[in-house]
Amino acid sequence: xxxxxxxxxxxxxxxxxxxxxxxxxxxxxxxxxxxxxxxxxxxxxxxxxxxxxxxxxxxxxxxxxxxxxxxxxxxxxxxxxxxxxxxxxxxxxxxxxxxxxxxxxxxxxxxxxxxxxxxxxxxxxxxxxxxxxxxxxxxxxxxxxxxxxxxxxxxxxxxxxxxxxxxxxxxxxxxxxxxxxxxxxxxxxxxxxxxxxxxxxxxxxxxxxxxxxxxxxxxxxxxxxxxxxxxxxxxx
Ligand code: TMP
Numbered sequence: 492x493x494x495x496x497x498x499x500x501x502x503x504x505x506x507x508x509x510x511x512x513x514x515x516x517x518x519x520x521x522x523x524x525x526x527x528x529x530x531x532x533x534x535x536x537x538x539x540x541x542x543x544x545x546x547x548x549x550x551x552x553x554x555x556x557x558x559x560x561x562x563x564x565x566x567x568x569x570x571x572x573x574x575x576x577x578x579x580x581x582x583x584x585x586x587x588x589x590x591x592x593x594x595x596x597x598x599x600x601x602x603x604x605x606x607x608x609x610x611x612x613x614x615x616x617x618x619x620x621x622x623x624x625x626x627x628x629x630x631x632x633x634x635x636x637x638x639x640x641x642x643x644x645x646x647x648x649x650x651x652x653x654x655x656x657x658x659x660x661x662x663x664x665x666x667x668x669x670x671x672x673x674x675x676x677x678x679x680x681x682x683x684x685x686x687x688x689x690x691x692x693x694x695x696x697x698x699x700x701x702x703x704x705x706x707x708x709x710x711x712x713x714x715x716x717x718x719x720x721x722x723x724x725x726x727x
Pocket of ligand 1: 582588589590591619665666667686687689719
């Protein structure tokens with residue numbers, strides 16, 4: 492049966508299913524950075540991110556965080572609940588890195604005295620600008636209650652993932668989340684993977700995430716494989 496394509500993004504394709512409540516996500520190997528300016532392929536990234544994201548979503552479900560994961564029917568496919576995505580990207584930061592390090596003039600690797608939550612406007616034409624609660628209200632991107640829910644979940648997710656990853660000798664530097672509405676309720680969507688998180692080896696400080704691609708550090712696929720191995724014991 493030909494699958495009905497609904498949407499194609501930079502890293503994933505979305506297909507309709509027979510159940511109007513669910514859609515199928517197909518994880519590609521395509522990689523982009525700097526809002527699509529840098530393009531490339533990371534061999535097997537689709538498989539690695541599908542497996543890693545599935546693992547994290549199951550962990551979060553066990554811990555009571557509502558998320559879109561339903562099942563992983565194949566290596567590159569994830570069945571998820573259909574969400575109306577809120578056009579807000581939520582970034583949580585424990586250690587200064589990337590755009591925050593630049594914005595506030597801190598060296599990468601300096602610990603934040605408190606966890607920092609940021610909101611970005613999900614808009615490729617504008618390059619996903621940083622926004623605050625007032626912009627969200629003015630643009631009608633989400634209600635105050637929805638913003639509060641996203642923040643609450645983001646902080647809980649940070650605690651769950653930070654503690655879990657610590658046992659695997661991985662430091663959770665920062666990560667990006669996307670939420671949507673399912674039957675009116677705020678629910679975590681998108682993916683949680685080395686594409687959307689910064690993971691540093693706790694002992695060596697080695698970067699095990701997409702910064703290897705963004706910054707041309709080499710051994711990109713190997714880093715993603717290492718994350719999968721540490722999380723699940725699976726070798727790809
Ligand atoms: P940043 O330091 O570049 O703002 O990135 C913060 C976190 O968000 C980092 O873990 C990578 C993730 N991220 C995405 O998932 N998608 C993006 O488009 C960008 C810019 C960052």
